[in-house]
Amino acid sequence: MVLRYFFKQLLLLPGCLFLLLLLAWFLRRRMPRLAACCFAVGLGGLWLSSAPVAVEQLARLVEREPALAHQQWAGLATQADAIVVLGAGRERDDPAWGGDQASQLAVERLRYAARLAKASGLPVLISGGSPFGEPVSEAALMADVMSQDFGVPVRWQEGQSKTTWENAQLSASILHAAGIQRVVLVTQAAHMPRSRWCFEQAGLQVVSAPVGFISVPNQRPLGGWLPESKSVWQTGLLLNEVAGQIAYPLFYR
Template structure:
């Protein structure tokens, strides 16, 4: 387990809430009742904070807005499109609405649209096998083939398990192909960390994120301040990005 994964799991709202409640119970039995109260309140407050849609819209929306989404035809030309493995909230259109396969858009769909808009002649897919024997990169290549992207326009990088390795191993492939100018495709939430890592590697990178997902839904009755289990569950992805940015900065990767 990486340091960023450990810290993320540690501060996930439900994990931290339960941990602090257990600590509070032990302190209460040790007659440290005032301290126990504050520890328990901190755990419950942390979970409550992340259960509010307003918290996700503020913390996650801030990251998504650092690199605004643009239509494929509005993007500049580049030598290649680099797609990073992973998904956010099952690729659903909006974090606060149920999953709908008819509206779900993955980052590989974004890459295909960029290619068909003639933004670059090559797509590099990056990601190792996280579960099973088939790498994320291969799965993305298969998806591109289903969208009529020719196989000779796709390069597979299947060794990377982290965003840092995405950049490290992709840059090796870029150097072999004499490519230095790329469009980076990933989720809007993940884009700040991805761009920072690739720029640190000396690549001339332009952000081409998938459409933002942490936006106010159009349905009536949506409340910013009503606790929402879907917001609580999705908070893991937001926390992961902030922890990742901190750890990558400490390690000199960004």
């Protein structure tokens, strides 16, 4: 996992753009034209990846699953037998809480799942392991938030998975043992196409419940062309999904 993390940071934004700028500096005397090209691509990429308007357009390509209408929430019990919430990392050693906590993305998923669970009465499974060997799984951290902060009990925890594929495979084993074949899947809108594919490959019928859409109008001054730090982070999330949607069908079956 550490090696995978290392290469992922270098190959995706902003790591690959910094490598291009570094290459431009090394080549500036021996190959000035190539250096100029690397510099232009690196600098232009940094600008586009930090522009909200560019993030919005990229998100429209990635976020292909529509949101659930509010009117559908109560009727989910007729379409599925459980709600599955996927882990989304952690905040480490937060002194306000005295230890690791579920990430902001994870809490956003939990909040939405809690609303769906209260409206439909469906039981909840949370899936998320400890990718770097932490003593407490993401599923356990999220289950605590779900019960303590949102008042929704968690029936199942899957705390061994390290990838979205493992989320699906290990969750499916738990759910199939309980006689469950249909699930409402909660994750970020950008993550949903890859997640849905994984869960369908694991033999489950999926009702998509995406949250956290980035493809909405950015409503920024000057049309969203000014650089913004949040956009760099969002671009990284989106490009990670683009890479995942290409790679998963090649490596997992």
